[in-house]
Amino acid sequence: MSSSRFAPDYVTLWAVIHRIRSIDAHAAGEPLRLVVEGLPAPEGRTMLEKRAWAQKRLDHLRKAIILEPRGHTDMYGALLTEPATHDAHAGVLFMHNEGWSTMCGHGIIAVTTMAIERGLIYCGDKGTPGDGGLSTALSAGKPTSIEIRYDTPAGPVRARAHLAHHGDAVRVESVAFRNVASFVYEPSVLVPVGNRKVPVDIAFGGAFYAIVDSEAAGVPVDAAHLPELRKLGMTIAREVERIRKVVHPLDAGLEGIYGTIFTAPAQIADAHLRNVTIFADAEVDRSPCGTGTAAVMAVLNDMGLLLDDVPFVHESIVGTTFRGRVIERVEVGEKSAIVPEIEGSAWITGEHTFLIDGDDPLKAGFRL
Known part of the structure; x- marks a missing residue:
């Protein structure tokens, strides 16, 4: 250029x-x-x-x-x-x-x-x-x-x-x-939130995310609870960084928690999961989050819930969707990883x- x-x-x-x-x-x-x-x-x-x-x-x-x-x-x-x-x-x-x-x-x-x-x-x-x-x-x-x-x-x-x-x-x-190789960095990390501990999966999909079930976190994934989701998302991200040093196994320049993903049951017919991603400084992603979708897919794959070439439909807090599928399985250092393809539309x-x-x-x- x-x-x-x-x-x-x-x-x-x-x-x-x-x-x-x-x-x-x-x-x-x-x-x-x-x-x-x-x-x-x-x-x-x-x-x-x-x-x-x-x-x-x-x-x-x-x-x-x-x-x-x-x-x-x-x-x-x-x-x-x-x-x-x-x-x-x-x-x-x-x-x-x-x-x-x-x-x-x-x-x-x-x-x-x-x-x-x-x-x-x-x-x-x-x-x-x-x-x-x-x-x-x-x-x-x-x-x-x-x-x-x-x-x-x-x-x-x-x-x-x-x-x-x-x-x-x-x-x-x-x-x-075709995204970068995505993987679970550490599953089921117990993160202090107030007077309790919430299980969090740390996964990479182009950035590192703390992924938490919204029911376990005690907050629904809807617009009415956005102030609560923003605050809790930042709290979880900071707590994960306090108790874990998160660094990509192949590139030390990729480190730290970029955001928190709250997952919930889907609300539209073709979707498999609903989510909202709170990232950066309490920013709310209106889309299903592309790199976040890759990170969630890595967690689902780790649980044995993803099949190759079978679409995974991820729903956002505003009801839009991205489609993901596994196109390759690879290793990142000593970690099993997937190469996901994510599809969506823009205007x-x-x-x-x-x-x-x-x-x-x-x-x-x-x-x-």
Whole structure:
């Protein structure tokens, strides 16, 4: 990706009116704000290095576009980068109300949808983000699907978009992505919550999650109990980190609990489980959570409840679904793992030009 696409004034950001352009979408209800202009290209050989660079040099801009008054406490964002490997079409970094995550499933679904419908990534012959050429690749026989390969801080992710053509326009009907290897880190950890202990499964699906049955936690998975779910989710995540040092067996850069997943019986006909994920700083995932779905599948697989190629339908707190299936069984260090495929749909909701005035006392954003 050519850095010339980005505004050159970021060093003196607050001394000017700075413009940042984005395309917004939602995947199963969860927002995704993809920055397409106005941020410098993150530097680094690996995606973890690019993430560290962004954490150090772009965090004020993350806050400006994710938090109020331009966003809100539950906003989610993404930034395409140069790939870190020769096999990928693009790298992608994800951002939320607390910082920069290692991987995001709903984000992959949304970014892929936007990349194709807005022509952001070249993926005919090997190319890089922002070079154009996607429309040429799509017009050659009007394919029914196309693959985009991403580098993420958690590892390589392959996304296949299923397409519908309407004249010269193309619509992404769904995106199925091959996730990173997902596994149970430690099952049935007894976590202190008030005057009792709640069993929690720690699992990795691109990030580490504490997974707890909502009945055992004593909180229903519904909108009326969101304040309670937010508070309890953060309490459980902090307690797990207090009593366990959670580190990926193959990459020490992947560590700590990203969120808490509360599971419950499904409420819609085709779903197997309902859930809500509380992640980052008490952020609520409206979707079934892509990496969270992978982590839940790892737990179910550990219990002998998943069969290869049999779909697992995961329901969100707003009644939307992702479909998951096991496509490969592997080892991660000494742990048995699955490679899950997660499928869902996204819709573009808007295109924005944000202005950040150096004289604005709230230029860096705020949270209530």
